[in-house]
Amino acid sequence: EIVMTQSPATLSVSPGERATLSCRASQTVTNSLAWYQQKPGQAPRLLMYGASTRATGIPARFSGSGSGTEFTLTISSLQSEDFALYYCQQYYDWRFFTFGPGTKVDIK
Amino acid sequence: QVQLKQSGGGVVQPGKSLRLSCAASGFIFSSHGMLWVRQAPGKGLEWVAFISFDGSEKYYADSVKGRFTISRDNSKKTLYLQMNSLRVEDTAVYYCAKDETDSSGFFDYWGQGTLVTVSS
Numbered sequence: 001e002i003v004m005t006q007s008p009a010t011l012s013v014s015p016g017e018r019a020t021l022s023c024r025a026s027q028t029v030t031n032s033l034a035w036y037q038q039k040p041g042q043a044p045r046l047l048m049y050g051a052s053t054r055a056t057g058i059p060a061r062f063s064g065s066g067s068g069t070e071f072t073l074t075i076s077s078l079q080s081e082d083f084a085l086y087y088c089q090q091y092y093d094w095r096f097f098t099f100g101p102g103t104k105v106d107i108k
Numbered sequence: 109q110v111q112l113k114q115s116g117g118g119v120v121q122p123g124k125s126l127r128l129s130c131a132a133s134g135f136i137f138s139s140h141g142m143l144w145v146r147q148a149p150g151k152g153l154e155w156v157a158f159i160s161f162d163g164s165e166k167y168y169a170d171s172v173k174g175r176f177t178i179s180r181d182n183s184k185k186t187l188y189l190q191m192n193s194l195r196v197e198d199t200a201v202y203y204c205a206k207d208e209t210d211s212s213g214f215f216d217y218w219g220q221g222t223l224v225t226v227s228s
Contacts, residue, residue: 099154
């Protein structure tokens, strides 16, 4: 089973600053990587798929990169509504739709 | 608009059973794979089970294999999760989610979540 890890566990950022979140797979997932945002008490929301394609309605300040085993989600200028939990998910191995443990982005 | 309306959660004793439902609207249900994901209190997301658009393929997390069964009724536009032999560690909010296509592997719409509490 492919294991997903994320770092850091918590990222403290000031509004307007850039946030860089990392996701690593234990083996290659090519570009079969999605990112989700989750706010307290809400369901997850799809942000990115194919490692770098924004989902419908996602602002351009969100960007994704990477392939193989190393991936990055960048939020170029944090807005108040961006403080949330972020999860990566691989879909290369269809036997296991594994999620990473998440990165919490909070206000510095 | 796409809606996934969940029902069926509640409090249940260890060893008992519960069935969750996820009623879909606003899209062609029979053309999309579906996923169940859960989130234990204060924890991250854990995928539980996936079913293909036509029900021919099903995958389960090791933690629920042999106890949970995912199914769908395309005529009723409804997804199900039958949970048997429930354990305390199955306590979580359960979400259903829609695959972006028949088999993309990522999930663009999610239900509101339903809480399952397993406790004696």
